[in-house]
Amino acid sequence: MNWQQLVENRHKFFWVLQVAGWLGYALLNYIGSKVFEMRDIYIFVIILNAYAGCLMTIPLRYLYRRIWNAKPVVLLGVVFSASYVVGTLWSVVQKFNLWEIYRHGYRPTEWFYYFQQGLDSVYIVLCWSGLYFGVKYYQLLQSEKQKALKANTMAHEAQLKMLRYQLNPHFLFNTLNAISTLILVEENKNANQMVSRLSDFLRYTLNTDPIKKVPLEQEIHALMLYLEIEKVRFEDRLSVDVDISAQANRALVPSLILQPLIENSIKYAIASLETGGQIQISAQVFANELLLEVSDNGPGTDIISGELAKLSGVGLANTKDRLKTLYDNNYSFVLADNEPQGLKINIRVPYERAKKHD
Structure with a gap:
């Protein structure tokens, strides 16, 4: 004890x-x-x-x-x-x-x-009484402090879960619409592949606590499941390039932190290009910080001071709110123009190495 x-x-x-x-x-x-x-x-x-x-x-x-x-x-x-x-x-x-x-x-x-x-003895007992009340009040203050911290933690956890789970129905709605379309045009093989990939991806999201952080390697694996679903929809129009350093692979990141960014790129970049486009995902560790970057070669958008001039949807906003809740002010979330065209999203968070399992 x-x-x-x-x-x-x-x-x-x-x-x-x-x-x-x-x-x-x-x-x-x-x-x-x-x-x-x-x-x-x-x-x-x-x-x-x-x-x-x-x-x-x-x-x-x-x-x-x-x-x-x-x-x-x-x-x-x-x-x-x-x-x-x-x-x-x-x-x-x-x-x-x-x-x-x-x-x-x-x-x-x-x-x-x-x-x-006998006054000396009375003074000693008075001191004992004063110490008793002092200790008692200290314990009550500590108890109230613990309750406040617990309430604050529970509020943060509820907020994180709300932000994370708010993304899943949005993604599920799009995927089920795509599966329905494939069935209507009698592309049963592709529809079956999407259902299988969707099942694996949803199993990962349900088994992963949105409060806890996961190794980036595990996160990339889940992201590939999501991208395989999207590739059934876009076929050759969707190209993905992943560049993750070995050290960054072992970094801890919030679960499904990249999926809404990729979904944003697919929705506003790949889907709008007739010939398709490319999404690049990179991660490296520098100066004890994890640097994540997601970029596309879509039409881009107006950016003011590292933020979108017109923010639509919940993906980017929720991602930023989750980072704020988890890291307070010790993070950065910056949007910039990609060269020669497109949008680039940079995330910087403290580097935390995942523990090795026996």
Whole structure:
């Protein structure tokens, strides 16, 4: 059990502090006895006093828990009253131990003397009470902080899932339309291939958590499944060139981060060219950053300050929102004109290497 877990476990944390605190009190008194050159038998008295203080302050814990939500005036009144009573009784026990064990043979004739000079004990119990409330408030603050972090994390996860799953119906709609068209023109072989590829691709999307990151090599494999579906539609009109370095292959990336970019290129570039077009996918690692690039040789579009002048669809917007959610401001998503024509999308994210599996 680490420190954070110990703090969160209120019951165990109380007993650890209770025992450690009174051991510390006994140690300080022992050092004081050495300074004043008291006899060794006084050590036993110190231990008894600390043990008595430990036992007598335990009921205060349960009393304070019962009045925790009381008004401040009531709370302060109970704390001071309880501390005074417990401190005075503890003082009586300490003097009894001192006179019966260390100064055996001397006993005051009046019980009044047992209650004299008990303010030091009351102050110590008050300090104990203050520490109890301080620790209690600290634990509550930590608990609220954990709840806030958990709520924030859940909100981010929900947002990521919404952004990821928003893409799938759009892609599925286009693919099913294409399959329907192939069936109508009686191209059953191509339709069967598309259904098979679609099944493999959807299995990948369902088995991949949109919150977790996957190796780029795995992402490219899924992307090839998607492109094989599109190649059935476009045949020779769609050409794909992939250039991924060995180091970049092992990089972790958000699942299906490239698919909407490729879909965007196919929709606005390849589909608009009668002779078809080419899509280039490249990835490399430079200065501990992963650089991803998707480009096409389509007609291009108007770009202002690295963004489309007119943004349509959800693909690019969702991709940027996912990167923002996952990496905060430690990423870049830039659109630029490709040479000699077309659109180029550059993504930069921190390089995280995937762990090797045995």
